[in-house]
Amino acid sequence: MTWILYFLTGGFLVLSVLFSRENTKKALAKAWKSFINIVPAFLAVLLLVSFSVAFLPERVIASFIGEESGVLGQILASVLGSLTLIPGFIAFPMAKILVENGAGIAQMAVFVSTLMMVGVATAPLEASFFGWRATILRNGMAYFYSFVVGYAVWLTVAL
Amino acid sequence: MKRRQILKRWRLPLVSLLIVLPFAFWKPEFGKKALFLLGENILVVLGILPPVFILLGLFDVWIPRERVAPHMGEDSGVKGTVLSVVLGACSAGPLYIAFPVAEVMIRKGTSLRNIFVFIGAWSTMRIPMILFEIQNLGAVFGLTRYFVSLVGILLMALLMDRVLNTAEKTEIIARFQEE
Numbered sequence: 001m002t003w004i005l006y007f008l009t010g011g012f013l014v015l016s017v018l019f020s021r022e023n024t025k026k027a028l029a030k031a032w033k034s035f036i037n038i039v040p041a042f043l044a045v046l047l048l049v050s051f052s053v054a055f056l057p058e059r060v061i062a063s064f065i066g067e068e069s070g071v072l073g074q075i076l077a078s079v080l081g082s083l084t085l086i087p088g089f090i091a092f093p094m095a096k097i098l099v100e101n102g103a104g105i106a107q108m109a110v111f112v113s114t115l116m117m118v119g120v121a122t123a124p125l126e127a128s129f130f131g132w133r134a135t136i137l138r139n140g141m142a143y144f145y146s147f148v149v150g151y152a153v154w155l156t157v158a159l
Numbered sequence: 160m161k162r163r164q165i166l167k168r169w170r171l172p173l174v175s176l177l178i179v180l181p182f183a184f185w186k187p188e189f190g191k192k193a194l195f196l197l198g199e200n201i202l203v204v205l206g207i208l209p210p211v212f213i214l215l216g217l218f219d220v221w222i223p224r225e226r227v228a229p230h231m232g233e234d235s236g237v238k239g240t241v242l243s244v245v246l247g248a249c250s251a252g253p254l255y256i257a258f259p260v261a262e263v264m265i266r267k268g269t270s271l272r273n274i275f276v277f278i279g280a281w282s283t284m285r286i287p288m289i290l291f292e293i294q295n296l297g298a299v300f301g302l303t304r305y306f307v308s309l310v311g312i313l314l315m316a317l318l319m320d321r322v323l324n325t326a327e328k329t330e331i332i333a334r335f336q337e338e
Contacts, residue, residue, distance in 0.1 A: 002206055009210035012217050023220045031216030034259060035208060042208075044171035045255060046200045051179040054193035055186070087253070088288045092295040099296065108296070109304055116283045117308070122255055124171040129258045130331055137319060138275065142282075145311040149304055156303040 041128040048121035049085045056084055065098065065107050077107040078146055081114030082139075085121050109153035110146050117142035211256055215263050228268030235273065240313070243273040247280025257281040265335045271328055272320040279312030 016024040061084070065077045086094075095108050118139050119126070127135040166173075183190030231239045250257065261274050269277075284305065293301035323331075 002210075005207070005210045009213050012214065016217055016221065024217075027216035027220040028213065029216075030219055031209075031212040034215065034262070035212045038208075038259065040169050041171050042204060042255070043201075044175040046197055046204065047172060047175040047179055050197035050200055051182060051190075051193045054189045054196055055182055085253075088291055092292050096295040105300065109300065112292070112296075113283070113304065113308065116254075117279070119254060124175070125255055126258060128171070129262060129334075131327065131334075133327060134319065134323060134331065137322060138278075138315065141315045141318065142279075142311075145315065148311065149307050152307040153300055153303045157297075157299050159299075 038125070038128070041125040044124040045122050048124075052084050052121060053086070056080065061094075065103055065111060070104075073104060073107045074110050074147065074150060077111040078114045078118075078143065081111045081146070082118040082120050082143060084115065085119060086115060088116075091115055104154075105157045106150040106154035110150035113146035113149040114143060117146060207252065207256065211252075212259065215259060219263050219266065222267065224266075224268045226267075227264070231264065231267075231269040231273050233270045235270070239270065239273050240276055243269075243276040244280045244284065244309070244312075247277045247282075248284040248286055250281050250285060251287065254278075254282050262335050265332055271323070271331065272316050275316035275319045276312060279315060280309075283308040283312070 013024065016027060061080050064080060065073055091112065095112060099105065099108055120139070123135055123139060126138075130138075179193070183193065229235065231242055235242070247257070250260075257278050261278060264277065265271070265274055289301055289305050292304070
């Protein structure tokens, strides 16, 4: 996947150089500047993500929302979904197994929804772009909306 | 003065370090695993970021504001919103890449409301992901979540646009307009 990205970038770079060396230089300078600017925030995010994944392995998450049900289970699911940052290709198969083992549909939908929309670990990065107020606002709204998503999915799956 | 600037620049990772350190001491075993993961994650991110930033740099230099603003700016209406959803849904990669992309889009005149739609769509509506979700959790689950999320994204973007006052908005936009 990544090599496509490199291939594409290389292609555009060559094109850009052919059209104007001056502009290409400018583009690379901009790229370097944005990259350097973002490094501290990225380091913070990676620190938080690595630790949350290490301290909350899938097994632990499963034990939290696999057995419990009801509102408490949903709240737990939402907190876990907000704190962790699990890529979809791991999260979905895991959710499938949990559902097969009797986890509630609503909880699972809340978990998946917060996982995607709410990011506590990525908040520092987001804030470095949009400021803390906008970041808290977006994540807060997404957090509460995830319960709406959970309810809607629970309703339609029950149909 | 200089030291203070450095401190300000590195305050986020420092604060994060202070948050995670107690955990590392509490369970050194997990801490070790976390360090290993950190190294792995840094390598992954270092692999993705350079081409992304170079592409963004090229976009920034070659695509003039006039080519973007009418389609996604303040007066782009429904077309701008649809375009923002489609762009977010067709993206690939984790959410943290969406922020630098959004930065360049703002610089090219995209309205903040559309930026929030774009980020929302990127976070929950990516097409490869929904296909995988349907495969695992079923079409009813996946599609319901998808479309209820779409409604939420549009509502939240509207609300964000209303709640943030003009000063805050100009501040966000100004942050990206330095050059």
